Amino acid sequence: MKKILMLGGSLYQTYAIKEAVRLGYYVITCDYLPNNPGHKFANEYYNVSTTDKDAVLALAKKLKVDGVVAYASDPAAPTAAYVCEQLGLPTSPFKSVEILSKKDLFRKYLTENGFNVPKARGYTKYEDALADIDNFKLPVMVKPVDSSGSKGINKLTDWTQLRTFVDDALSYSRDKRFLIEEFIEKKGYQISGDAFSVDGKLVFHCFGNEYYSNNVSKNFAPLGECWPFMMDKKYIDILEQDLQRLISSLNMKSNAYNVEAIVGQDDKVYILELGARSGGSLIPQITEYATGVNMVTYVIKAAMGEDCSELKMKEAHGCWSNYMVHSNTTGRFRDVWVDEKFKRNNLVEYVTDIKAGDKVHKFRDAQDCIGELIVKYENTTQMFEMIEDMDDYIKVMVDKNNDRTSI
Numbered sequence: 001m002k003k004i005l006m007l008g009g010s011l012y013q014t015y016a017i018k019e020a021v022r023l024g025y026y027v028i029t030c031d032y033l034p035n036n037p038g039h040k041f042a043n044e045y046y047n048v049s050t051t052d053k054d055a056v057l058a059l060a061k062k063l064k065v066d067g068v069v070a071y072a073s074d075p076a077a078p079t080a081a082y083v084c085e086q087l088g089l090p091t092s093p094f095k096s097v098e099i100l101s102k103k104d105l106f107r108k109y110l111t112e113n114g115f116n117v118p119k120a121r122g123y124t125k126y127e128d129a130l131a132d133i134d135n136f137k138l139p140v141m142v143k144p145v146d147s148s149g150s151k152g153i154n155k156l157t158d159w160t161q162l163r164t165f166v167d168d169a170l171s172y173s174r175d176k177r178f179l180i181e182e183f184i185e186k187k188g189y190q191i192s193g194d195a196f197s198v199d200g201k202l203v204f205h206c207f208g209n210e211y212y213s214n215n216v217s218k219n220f221a222p223l224g225e226c227w228p229f230m231m232d233k234k235y236i237d238i239l240e241q242d243l244q245r246l247i248s249s250l251n252m253k254s255n256a257y258n259v260e261a262i263v264g265q266d267d268k269v270y271i272l273e274l275g276a277r278s279g280g281s282l283i284p285q286i287t288e289y290a291t292g293v294n295m296v297t298y299v300i301k302a303a304m305g306e307d308c309s310e311l312k313m314k315e316a317h318g319c320w321s322n323y324m325v326h327s328n329t330t331g332r333f334r335d336v337w338v339d340e341k342f343k344r345n346n347l348v349e350y351v352t353d354i355k356a357g358d359k360v361h362k363f364r365d366a367q368d369c370i371g372e373l374i375v376k377y378e379n380t381t382q383m384f385e386m387i388e389d390m391d392d393y394i395k396v397m398v399d400k401n402n403d404r405t406s407i
Contacts, residue, residue, distance in 0.1 A: 001026045002066040002304060005059070005083075007050040007076040009038030011353045012280055012372070016071035017041045019296045025304070028063060030056065037353060050076035051174065057083045065089075067303035071296070072258075072280045074148040075174065077101055080303075081276070090305040096250035097276040103145045103179045106274070113249055115242060116268045120181040126166045129180055133159055139183040142166060144173035149280070149366025150221035155183065184270055186262040188231045192222070194279045194287055195243065195257045196298055198308045202244045204295070206287040206316055207236060207259065211387055215328065221365045223390075224281065226321035226383055227290050231263065238269045246274060254302035256295060258283070282322050282351065282372045289348065289374065290316035318376060319383045323390060325352065325371035326363035331400035333358045333370065342393040346386070349374040360398060370396065 004020050006013065009029040017038045020027045029042040032049045039045040044063075048055050050073065060068060060083050067090060068083050070076035078098045084091030091097075099105045104122025111117050119136065122145055123129045142165040144152040152172030154165040169178035189209035196204045208227040212220065229236065239261055247255075258279035260272040278284050284295045291314040298308050325336065333354050338347065352371030354360070361368045373394070377383035386393065 003028060003063060004300065004304060005030065005056075005063065005065040005068045006038075006042065007031065007056065007068065007070045007080055008073050009033070009036035009042070009045065011037050011351065012282070013071050013073070014038040014041060015285065016069065016278075016296050016299065019294075020069070020300050023297070023300055025300070028065065030059060050079055053079045053082045057086055060087060067300075067305065069299060069303045070277055071299060072278045072284075074101055074275055074277065075146070077275065077277045084303075090253070090303060092252040092255045092276060093250070096252055099250065100274050100276045101146065102175070103143055103181075104177060105145075107179070107181070110246075110271065113246075115246065116264075116270045118182040118184050118270060118272075120179055122177055122179050124177050126163055129166060129178070130162060132180070133162070136180060136182065141179075141181045141183055142169050143179045143181060144169045145177040145179050146175050147172040148275070150218060151365050151367050153221070153365070154218070155220055184262060184264045187265055187267070188263060190222070191229070191231070191235070191239065191259070191261040191263075192225045192279075193259055194283050194295060195259050196255070196295060196308075196311060197247050197252055197257070198254050198302075198311055200248060200252055202240065202247055203311050204293060204313050205240070205243075205259070206291055206293075207239070208316075208320075210260075211321075215391075216326070216363045218364055221363075223324050223326070224322040224387075225283065225286075226319070226387060227286070227316050228319065228380070229316075230380070235263050235269055239271070242269060242271055243274070246271065252276070254298075254308050256299045256302075280366070281324065281369075282349065282374055285349065286320050286322055286374055287316075289376070290318060290320050319378070319380055321373075321375050321377070321383060321387060323373040323375060323387075323394075324363075324366065324369040325350075325373060325394060325396065326368055327360045327370065327396040327398050328362055329360075329398045329400055330362045331360060331398035333360045334397040334399050336371070337395045337397060339393045342386075346375050346377060346393075347373060348376050360396070
């Protein structure tokens, strides 16, 4: 039986672990959190950090694995590529995956290769960034170079905010580097979704619309994505061309990608992120509902060197969204109320591992998500109306200072 090493066993990685088991592989998981729920579905678990490349390499050598997967994990994606490259296992180039995993390296690569890209520069010190502010026009975004889920990201509108935002960004950066980036005013929706290349050719994608809320502290941090894609198809055509050119220039192989892009007021398409891994927030699962394509199967098959040539483009059908369940109050979690009609007619999946008494924080970004929904709708009108009023259908109840409140 072939062995596959899965980097991470979190709640949202459990789906991929189960899929690897279903496909008949001997599944080994590793991370530094032995109580992660995914490990119980694996054949073996090892307490090794997914970001410690050399430790994972030693483990993979010892166990003589046939493939390595970093499912829905930005920090682990370079580790998987590094280990596979060292062992001669199927992978895209480590250097390319590393570029896609570091925002400053990625912006530099886009600039040098003629892609549309916001003006950006990476720094290690606040003082260096402060000395450089004349090169930027407000507003700007301040970001860790190596974080995901909007963690440590802030929109700066006054340079007096710089110290606070740099400190926040650095607190989420493993490399202790941050990025200052020109803010691009977008036209329409931000484009978000997953894609897949087979032997370097972009063969599949399922792009939707990111949506936000003005009722949370960071109104640029998405609460989810929805389908179908609502903007002019010409932008997808341009994005496809840019993605293929980028995939080819980086010599990527058979690989999943999580894509973030926008159309600027200048009508140009900007690729903001091309993570060399599947998306989180149940995006692969929604993709399967909408298209019938189980992308996780292909992630695993690619890692094991199996033929993925049967994967073809399929259009999304129906109206779908994911949604980050969250609290607008900091306190202790008590329960979640879900409207019965919504549960019966719209709710497809609710994934969470939160327990009564767990601490919850007022929503800032993905780290404050306490669960994920997959929701279906009758039509786009219902979809956008319900997304706008989601607080009417699901409420998080929190105990705060011995008082009981709900969002």
